[in-house]
Amino acid sequence: MTAARPTGDDLVEMLAALANPLRLRIVARLAHGRDYVSHLAREIGISRPLLHMHLQRLEAAGLITGTLELSEDGKAMKYYEVTDFDLHLTASAVAEAARTLDGPESDPGPTRKERH
Amino acid sequence: MTAARPTGDDLVEMLAALANPLRLRIVARLAHGRDYVSHLAREIGISRPLLHMHLQRLEAAGLITGTLELSEDGKAMKYYEVTDFDLHLTASAVAEAARTLDGPESDPGPTRKERH
DNA sequence: TTCATGTGTAAGAAAGTTCTGACACGTGAA
DNA sequence: TTCACGTGTCAGAACTTTCTTACACATGAA
Structure with missing residues (x-):
């Protein structure tokens, strides 16, 4: 399982x-x-530019990964595959994740650094 | 656990x-x-209208429920509480859910009715 | 009546997401 | 050289989401 306990913000990105x-x-x-x-x-x-956009979004969230490879006839091919993510969503899991959200804190959780 | 296997479209709504x-x-x-x-x-x-909007979205997704009650001093109070949802997200769970998405099918899954 | 509390909704600005169409570059084969 | 295939990116239209401000209504207490 890749990300058992992502940051609140990372979780939002994955869900989105x-x-x-x-x-x-x-x-x-x-x-x-x-x-x-x-x-x-x-x-x-769908069109290739559109797919490209969606793949970017999925890769940024860490749900898929892409690797550029050369086919036998010399073409550059970008292969994508899923990562083995595993998210378990319950009310309490959400409560836990919300503690690591950026911005106005209302819960005394561990403070995190700004997004890169 | 409320919705172990929601429709693909319902899952999208919950995730959103x-x-x-x-x-x-x-x-x-x-x-x-x-x-x-x-x-x-x-x-x-946050402002009350803004919260109202977010609560609507969460309730429509089945993640919370609201009940209108009368307080002791006769005021109408809308109480919200979480439902006991339980979503398990993995690549194969997503693959399974995608079979029940509306629109152009590319996977021979069980066809569902239109959204009400 | 007036004030503080609760409820809801509607209009419009601002920001973000989704999608199309056109462009640029690379390779190998005809 | 031209064609078919692969890669990527950019600009703008169309749509959705997010948020503010203002309004409406109801109740109990001062």
């Missing part, structure tokens, strides 16, 4: 990344096996 | 509801005990 039907589908596709951008775009039926 | 620092804080607060709108707004430090 998954809170979209298209991105849910992308993760679902990659869960069945790695794929490269152009092919994935054709499979899902 | 949680994917916001303010709403995460609201759920965290309510996880420690029920509260009414005006008081909660003062506690968190």
Whole structure:
């Protein structure tokens, strides 16, 4: 399990990344096996720039990772695959995560540094 | 556990509801005990209309429930509390949920009815 | 009546997200 | 050289979300 206890802000980023039907589908596709951008775009039926944007969002959240590889015929291919994330969401888990949110604190939790 | 296997679209709604620092804080607060709108707004430090909006979003997603009650001095008070939701998010769980998404299907999953 | 408390909603500004279409660059094969 | 395939990025339109301000109503107490 990659991130058992992400920061509150990191959790928000992960949730925001998954809170979209298209991105849910992308993760679902990659869960069945790695794929490269152009092919994935054709499979899902969306434009490549659009897919590129969604992949960025998912990768930034740490849910997928991309690696640039060279195919046999010399083409640069960007392959994406899912990370083995594991998020367990309950009311108390949310309460715990909220302690590490940036901004006006109302709960005496451990203070964190600013986002990079 | 309230919704072990929500529809893909319901899952998106739940995730979208949680994917916001303010709403995460609201759920965290309510996880420690029920509260009414005006008081909660003062506690968190936001305006009442704004809180109202966020509560609507959380309730629509099924994460909290509100009940209108009469206080001892006859005032109408809207109390909110968390439901005992339990979401387990992994790549394969997402793959499973994506099968019940509305729209252009690319996976031969069980078809669902339109959103009410 | 007036004040402090509670409820809700509506209009509009500001900011963020989503999506299209066009552009740039690279390779190998015809 | 031209074509088919891969990569990436940018600008702007369209839409959604977030937030403020102002309004409406109700109650009990002063």
